[in-house]
Amino acid sequence: MNDLVAVDHPLIRHKVGLLRDVTTTTQMFRQLVNELTLLLTYEATKTLPDEEEVEIETPLETTVARRISGKKVAVCPILRAGMGMLDGFLSLIPGARVGFIGLYRNEETLEPVEYFVKLPADIAERDVILLDPMLATGNSTAAAVETVKSAGASSVKLIALIAAPEGIARIHRDHPDVTIVVAAVDRGLNEKGYIVPGLGDAGDRLYGTK
Numbered sequence: 639m640n641d642l643v644a645v646d647h648p649l650i651r652h653k654v655g656l657l658r659d660v661t662t663t664t665q666m667f668r669q670l671v672n673e674l675t676l677l678l679t680y681e682a683t684k685t686l687p688d689e690e691e692v693e694i695e696t697p698l699e700t701t702v703a704r705r706i707s708g709k710k711v712a713v714c715p716i717l718r719a720g721m722g723m724l725d726g727f728l729s730l731i732p733g734a735r736v737g738f739i740g741l742y743r744n745e746e747t748l749e750p751v752e753y754f755v756k757l758p759a760d761i762a763e764r765d766v767i768l769l770d771p772m773l774a775t776g777n778s779t780a781a782a783v784e785t786v787k788s789a790g791a792s793s794v795k796l797i798a799l800i801a802a803p804e805g806i807a808r809i810h811r812d813h814p815d816v817t818i819v820v821a822a823v824d825r826g827l828n829e830k831g832y833i834v835p836g837l838g839d840a841g842d843r844l845y846g847t848k
């Protein structure tokens with residue numbers, strides 16, 4: 639399928655610009671990640687089926703309302719930077735089950751190392767949405783997709799803030815069924831595997847670490 643949704647909206651462009659700015663404070667950065675995730679979640683859930691019809695009473699009369707039907711959602715932030723996106727996601731889908739995938743990047747090999755996984759028991763029956771702000775080489779996202787697929791997930795999407803073409807190509811090659819929803823696609827990766835122009839290390843900027 640090779641689906642890439644790069645959301646084109648003035649609010650998103652404005653907030654991504656603030657996010658990139660090196661002078662943006664930790665507090666502001668966190669708030670922007672939250673707001674951008676909410677906007678991207680709105681886009682990523684556009685295809686949720688809502689064919690179920692229920693009769694309800696408004697204060698004035700009886701009418702038919704539509705409800706989201708079909709599979710329930712499991713959201714899985716990739717630790718640690720993905721945690722910064724969780725609240726924004728849950729503010730739109732408060733009933734989602736939450737799974738955690740702990741991966742860190744070996745800074746020499748750039749390969750992901752899995753150190754913690756805790757997923758909802760019924761993940762196979764859910765639409766899975768992974769949260770990771772930066773789709774760089776795609777190594778850790780590909781590992782996270784493999785983790786949820788091994789647990790039985792058959793419908794997987796990724797919400798990222800910024801993606802490099804290399805990471806998009808990697809996910810499209812290894813997991814063509816995974817839809818990627820992003821706020822911006824950048825030029826590429828530098829020699830250290832950072833996205834350029836990017837925003838630096840998303841985890842450090844979210845949590846004020848170095």
Ligand code: URA
Nearest residue numbers: 774832833838839840
């Ligand atoms: N992870 C980050 O936090 N930033 C990048 O640019 C690449 C990977």
